[in-house]
Amino acid sequence: MAWTTRELEILQTTSRVSSVFSLLGASFIIITFCSSRSFHRPINRLAFFAAFGNILTNVATITSREGITHGNSSGLCKAQAAFIQWFMPADALFCLAMALNVYLTVFKKYTTKRLKNLELTYVLTCYGIPFIPAIVFLFPKDHAGTPIYGSATLWCWISNEWQFLRIAGFYGPVWIVLLLTLIIYILAGRVIFNLRDSLRKFAGAEHTSSSHTGPTRDTLGTRSSSVRPGSISPGPVHDSGVPAVVNPLTSYSCTISSGSGGKEPPLTVTRTRNSGVEANTAAWAYCRCAMLFFLALIITWLPSSINRIYSLIHPDSTNFGLNFAAALVLPCQGFWNGLIYIVTTLPACKEFMGNIWKKIVLPFEAMQRKLAASRRRSKASSLDSLNPA
Missing domain, CATH: 1.20.1070.10 (Rhodopsin 7-helix transmembrane proteins)
Known part of the structure; x- marks a missing residue:
């Protein structure tokens, strides 16, 4: 046809x-x-x-x-x-x-x-x-x-x-x-998807366990890490949006002192950060x-x-x-x-x-306002010249 x-x-x-x-x-x-x-x-x-x-x-x-x-x-x-x-x-x-x-x-x-x-x-x-x-x-x-x-x-x-x-x-x-x-x-x-799911579950378990335990005392700068058995080995996180699939579960602790000459015991706060969740999410x-x-x-x-x-x-x-x-x-x-x-x-x-907007539109609008103001002044000057006091 x-x-x-x-x-x-x-x-x-x-x-x-x-x-x-x-x-x-x-x-x-x-x-x-x-x-x-x-x-x-x-x-x-x-x-x-x-x-x-x-x-x-x-x-x-x-x-x-x-x-x-x-x-x-x-x-x-x-x-x-x-x-x-x-x-x-x-x-x-x-x-x-x-x-x-x-x-x-x-x-x-x-x-x-x-x-x-x-x-x-x-x-x-x-x-x-x-x-x-x-x-x-x-x-x-x-x-x-x-x-x-x-x-x-x-x-x-x-x-x-x-x-x-x-x-x-x-x-x-x-x-x-x-x-x-x-x-x-x-x-x-x-x-x-499987790693993200397992990391979410682990993060939830860590949050639950931490809510039942008090702060842990440790020395300043101590760091420990562990990788769950059977997971993909850790890899680098890429700075431009393509991270390797990793599963490092890292915990940090820091000691906070009041500066009172040692009269008060230092307070140590432990924070668990799952960088694997961030990497795998990316x-x-x-x-x-x-x-x-x-x-x-x-x-x-x-x-x-x-x-x-x-x-x-x-x-x-x-x-x-x-x-x-x-x-x-x-x-x-x-x-x-x-x-x-x-x-x-x-x-x-x-x-x-x-x-x-900043480099083109705003300067253009400012120029337009100046031209409009100039035209108003010219018009006012012309009217003044036509109607002398």
């Missing part, structure tokens, strides 16, 4: 509006990350690197059907198709890189420095792997001389004559990446943040994957609803990433907006 002009206009407008929102989200990530070190957490760093791919994806999707109208052999069509084939899957690979950071943190005790050392590898891998098919697909043709890149309804991409490549060279690999990401989150989430927060990016990917890829499976099963049929859903969500990678970035760094975003 052929598309109507009205349907094609709706699909084109939808993809362009979604692309604009995505560009805004990706641009916000890049601007804030470059403006303030408050955003320089490891997961934000990966979102920052992915944002460039989001922007280049939207350069292609905002063009929409212009590539098709220029013809399958045009440079615009080929460039549009190559950009979509290259940068859309890169976003899924960056999500896998976030999951690998969670795995390395939880199971291998990677520090922040070691994670940063992996960033170049992540960038080269996430952009390098999809680059290969994006370039290779420029050259082959079928027996009828039809190139791989051509009309795909929404934009130039893998043409209908090469539909099997849409699954084999695009959606299939993406869903393999998403499955690997999900497996990592399940494994890491179980470990972090590790869970990092994992939860990364899983939000994963959820955004599911929202992005599921409708379009169903659409492609439908078109593979029914090559001579069209479904406006599925194509509309694909036009709505596929260009939105940068928007979802930007939204999650804002939610998970809300204090830093508030600080950033506050600085903008």
Whole structure:
């Protein structure tokens, strides 16, 4: 069934509006990350690197059907198709890189420095792997001389004559990446959740026992530590939001003297601090943040994957609803990433907006008030000159 002009206009407008929102989200990530070190957490760093791919994806999707109208052999069509084939899957690979950071943190005790050392590898891998098919697909043709890149309804991409490549060279690999990401989150989430649960129980038991016992006397600066049997060994807490999963249960005691020449016995206060709870809570927060990016990917890829499976099963049929859903969500990678970035760094975003208000808005308002006052004085002076005493 052929598309109507009205349907094609709706699909084109939808993809362009979604692309604009995505560009805004990706641009916000890049601007804030470059403006303030408050955003320089490891997961934000990966979102920052992915944002460039989001922007280049939207350069292609905002063009929409212009590539098709220029013809399958045009440079615009080929460039549009190559950009979509290259940068859309890169976003899924960056999500896998976030999951690998969670795995390395939880199971291998990677520090922040070691994670940063992996960033170049992540960038080269996430952009390098999809680059290969994006370039290779420029050259082959079928027996009828039809190139791989051509009309795909929404934009130039893998043409209908090469539909099997849409699954084999695009959606299939993406869903393999998403499955690997999900497996990592399940494994890491179980470990972090179990440790947090056990640490809460231990903290509750410590609180109950301490309420029945008086203060303990000890020498100044005494420190003892213990690790529960069967728990993960202690690891470092990273200063940028990616702590190792640890379980140290540390107690401190300090002696307070009244300074009365030793006439009164010193008072010793014992305080139990479970740094493992803090570390594991932060590790869970990092994992939860990364899983939000994963959820955004599911929202992005599921409708379009169903659409492609439908078109593979029914090559001579069209479904406006599925194509509309694909036009709505596929260009939105940068928007979802930007939204999650804002939610998970809300204090830093508030600080950033506050600085903008102080440096730009307030001086502008002050200038406007001065100009208004100057105009009032000029008007008053003109009235005085027209009405001499």
